[in-house]
Amino acid sequence: MLARRRGPGVTPPPILEARDLVKRFPAGGGLGLGGRTVHALNGVSLAIAAGETLAVVGESGCGKTTLAHCLTGLTTPSAGRLLLDGEDAAAMLRREPMRFRRRVQIVFQDPYASLNPRRRVADTVGDALRIHRLCPRRARRDRVAALIAEVGLGEEHLDRFPHELSGGQRQRVAIARALAVEPAVVVCDEPVSALDVSIQAQVINLLRDLQARRSVGYLFISHNLALVRHIARRIAVMYLGEVVETGTTAELRRRLLHPYSQALFAAAPEIGRPPGTARPPLSGDVPSPIDMPRGCPFHTRCPHARARCAAEAPALRPVDGRMVRCHFAEELSA
Numbered sequence: 001m002l003a004r005r006r007g008p009g010v011t012p013p014p015i016l017e018a019r020d021l022v023k024r025f026p027a028g029g030g031l032g033l034g035g036r037t038v039h040a041l042n043g044v045s046l047a048i049a050a051g052e053t054l055a056v057v058g059e060s061g062c063g064k065t066t067l068a069h070c071l072t073g074l075t076t077p078s079a080g081r082l083l084l085d086g087e088d089a090a091a092m093l094r095r096e097p098m099r100f101r102r103r104v105q106i107v108f109q110d111p112y113a114s115l116n117p118r119r120r121v122a123d124t125v126g127d128a129l130r131i132h133r134l135c136p137r138r139a140r141r142d143r144v145a146a147l148i149a150e151v152g153l154g155e156e157h158l159d160r161f162p163h164e165l166s167g168g169q170r171q172r173v174a175i176a177r178a179l180a181v182e183p184a185v186v187v188c189d190e191p192v193s194a195l196d197v198s199i200q201a202q203v204i205n206l207l208r209d210l211q212a213r214r215s216v217g218y219l220f221i222s223h224n225l226a227l228v229r230h231i232a233r234r235i236a237v238m239y240l241g242e243v244v245e246t247g248t249t250a251e252l253r254r255r256l257l258h259p260y261s262q263a264l265f266a267a268a269p270e271i272g273r274p275p276g277t278a279r280p281p282l283s284g285d286v287p288s289p290i291d292m293p294r295g296c297p298f299h300t301r302c303p304h305a306r307a308r309c310a311a312e313a314p315a316l317r318p319v320d321g322r323m324v325r326c327h328f329a330e331e332l333s334a
């Protein structure tokens with residue numbers, strides 16, 4: 001049952017596993033907007049194994065960042081389970097939060113906002129070692145210097161403040177801080193989208209090198225579809241808080257089955273694609289996660305929608321070597 005949910009091609013055993021995660025917020029941040037509810041995640045299941053990259057893609061507002069926060073213990077799911085090394089993560093976060101945080105780290109989109117502007121690089125990275133008691137004080141600076149070297153910075157950066165670094169250097173410091181505790185999984189929440197294009201490839205190559213050396217698993221959240229096809233072994237496509245299609249990158253490159261995945265990837269620019277041949281983005285607005293459509297959440301924009309789509313929500317199920325959430329996936333793939 002569980003293996004079916006994870007989808008084909010997963011290397012067992014998973015380190016971090018989400019089972020039917022649900023997250024709801026009061027609309028208006030709890031200001032009492034008529035007791036209405038934001039349905040941010042609506043039953044997301046996925047798993048990350050050692051040394052692999054799972055990419056999560058979708059339009060803004062699809063729940064990617066809420067998922068990242070649930071997976072890293074920064075927010076508590078409303079329902080569903082999170083397992084770390086097969087153990088219940090909610091219980092671990094209550095009783096031994098440091099043990100969870102040593103295994104699961106996060107790299108945020110904006111390195112400037114995620115670094116303390118009053119802490120030097122040596123202190124920012126050293127704090128992770130100090131808090132987790134991973135290194136005696138006298139050896140800490142050498143350990144930090146080694147970590148900083150591993151992310152491509154030098155000893156001359158150790159005593160700098162974040163404002164004295166470039167955007168790419170700041171993200172390297174954030175990565176060093178995450179890796180200081182030797183995590184098994186790092187959730188990368190749009191880690192290069194705030195960087196200049198010329199720097200993005202350097203940071204991506206750094207993440208790949210670190211993964212090869214340390215066998216760390218990445219959950220890589222991105223709206224850059226060309227990028228995820230390049231770096232991820234598996235891809236999960238999200239729409240309105242649900243995974244609508246997931247499988248190996250090779251399978252999804254061969255053919256996409258869900259109408260939303262097809263539209264999303266067809267609209268993306270890709271290296272080698274002749275200019276002007278990308279399809280226009282999807283028409284229509286993403287429905288509000290407060291007023292979720294009945295039936296298939298995509299039916300208000302789907303070019304293949306029929307009467308059944310507005311009445312009955314499709315389940316995520318195996319079709320042609322991947323998992324798809326569409327009543328008519330076989331027909332559409334024919």
Ligand code: SF4
Binds near residue numbers: 296325
């Ligand atoms: Fe489109 Fe219907 Fe499939 Fe939803 S279930 S993706 S509306 S065809």
